[in-house]
Amino acid sequence: MTEYFHAETKGASGAPLVFTFHGTGADETQFHELAQHLVPNAHVISPRGDVSEQGMARFFRRTGEGVYDMEDLAQRRENMARFLREKIAMTGAGRVIALGYSNGANIATAVALDHPDIFTDVIAMHPLIPWTPDPQPGLSKTRWLLTSGRRDPICPPERTQALSRYLSEQGADVSEHQHPGGHEIAQDELVAISTFVR
Template sequence: MAETDVNYRFIEGDPNVSPILLLHGTGGSEDDLLPIGRFLSADSPLLAIRGRVQEEGMNRYFKHTPSGGFDLADLEYETTWLFDTLNELCQKFNIDYQRFIVVGYSNGANVAARALLTRADTFHTGIFFHPMALSTVNSEQDLSDVKVWMSHGSNDPIVSADNFETLEDYLKGQHAQVDIFKHDQSHNLNEAELTSAKEWLAASGRLGQWNKE
C-alpha cells in the first residue's frame, strides 16, 4: 500500500477501548463520519478510509455497471483493497484488527455488510446506517460471534423494506446477532438512530477487552 494511494484519517484514542472504522456514504470523504464515531464512543481510536472509486465526481467504495446495477466484480476487488489497506494501517498504528467496530453509512454500510456475509475473518461488530442487500448471498459462514446494529427509514427511496429485510435474513441466517432500529424518515441520519446506535454499542460488550467466541 502506497500512502499516496490511500486517503484516510486516524485519530488516536484509548488503546484499551475498541477502535472504530468509519466508512462514508456516496459522495463522502474520510472526514464525514468522524464526529459520529466520536459520538458513538468518546475514547475509541478512529480510522476513516475514503473509497477510491469515483462516479460523476463522487467517492464510492465500488462501481455501478453501465446499466446502473452493482458491479459485483469491482465490489469484490475494491473490498479486498479496503481490507488489505485496513490491515496495513492497523500494523502502522498498532491497532488490534480483531477488535474493530465497523461503522458504515449507505455505500459504506453496503460494502461492510457484504464483506461480513462473504469474506472470512473481516470483523465481528458492525453498525450499519441504511444498508441494503446488493445481491443474493449463497455463502454459509458462521457469524455466531458477530453483533450487528442496523437502521432503516420507512420512507427511504433507496433501500426498500423488502431489501432491508433480505439483508437482515442473510445475517441472521448465518447466525449473527442482529438488532434493528426503524424510523419513519428517509435515507438521512437522525438523532434518534444515532442515540440508539450509541446505546447499543455501550451495551454490546464490544468496546472493552473481549475475546472472539
Template sequence: MTDNTYVHRLRAGAPGKPIFFVFHGTGGDENQFFDFATRLLPEATVVSPRGDVSEYGAARFFRRTGEGVYDMADLARATEKMASYVKTLAAEHGADRIIGLGFSNGANILANVLIEKGIFDAAVLMHPLIPFKPRDNAALAGRKVLITAGERDPIAPVALTRGLADYFVGQNAEVTQEWHPGGHDIRPNEIDAVRNLLAAYA
C-alpha cells in the same frame, strides 16, 4: 504492487481499545462521520477512509452501473482491498476488537466485507442495499449487527433491507433493527440505537 491504502483521517486511541472504522455515503468523504465516531468511542482508534472511486465527482467505495445495480467485479476488488486495509491497521494499532459503521454506500462496502471476510466484531449498517443473495458464512455467528433504515427509503428498498437482516439472522449473528418512517436520511432514533450498541465497546 497492490494498493491497499486510502486517503483517510485517523485518530490513535488507547492501547487495548477497539479500532473503529467509519465509511461515508456516496458524495461524502473522510470527514462525514469522523467526529461522530470520536464522540461515540472516545478511547478507540478511529479510522475514516475516503472511497477510491469517483462517480461524476462523488466519492464511493465501489462502482455501480445504475441505481442499485452493482459492478460486481469492482465490488469484489473493493472488498479485498478494504479487508486488507482493515486488518493491517487493526494489527498496527493492537486493537482488541474491530468495529465498523457505514451509511448508504459505506454501509454496503462494510456489509460485503463482513459477509465475505467476517473481520468486524460489530457492524452498524445504516440504510444498506445488498441487491443479491450473499453466501453463507459460519464465521458470522455471534457478530453484532445493527441495521437502521427508513420505511420510505427510495434508495434502499425495505424488502432488500429486511432480506439483509434475515440473512444475518440466518448466519446466527446477533441482529438488531431500528426503523423510522422516513426515507434515506438519518434520524435521532437511529443515533440512539448506534449509541446503545456501541456502549459495550466504550
C-alpha cells in the same frame, strides 16, 4: 501496504477500533467525529472511497441506482479487507466496529460477508445488498445493527429485512432500527446506534 486517503485518530491502549465508511459524495470526515463521540478513547480510522462517480467519492462502481458492478465490488472489497487488516494489526484492537452509511454500509457489509473475522460489530445504516449472499458461518461471532427508513426510495426496507434474515440464519446477533422517514439519518437512529455500541 494497501492505502486509502483517510482520517486517523489514535486511541488509548487496548481501546476499540472504529472504522467509518461514508456515503456517496461525502468523504472521510462524515462520521469521524461521530465515532469519537460514540466510543470515547477509541482508535478511529475513516477511509475515503477511491471511486469517483461524476466527482462524488464512492467505494465501488455501479451502473445504475442499486445496480452494482460486481466484478469491481469484488476487487475493491479485497483491497479494503487488506487495508483493514493492516490497520487492525497496527492498533492491536480486540473489538473492531464498522460504522457505514449507504454506499459505506454496503462496502462494510460486503467485506464482512467474505471476511467475517475482520469486524466484531457492524452498524450498517441504510444498506442495500441486492444479491443473495452465500452461507457464511463465521458471521455467528458478529453483532449487527441495521437501520433503515420506512419510506427510503434508495434502500427499500424490505431489502434491509432480507439482509437481517440472512444474518440471523448465519447465527449473527442482529438488531434493527427503522425510522418513519427516507434515506436521511434520523436523530432516533443515532440514539439506537449509541445504545448499540455501549
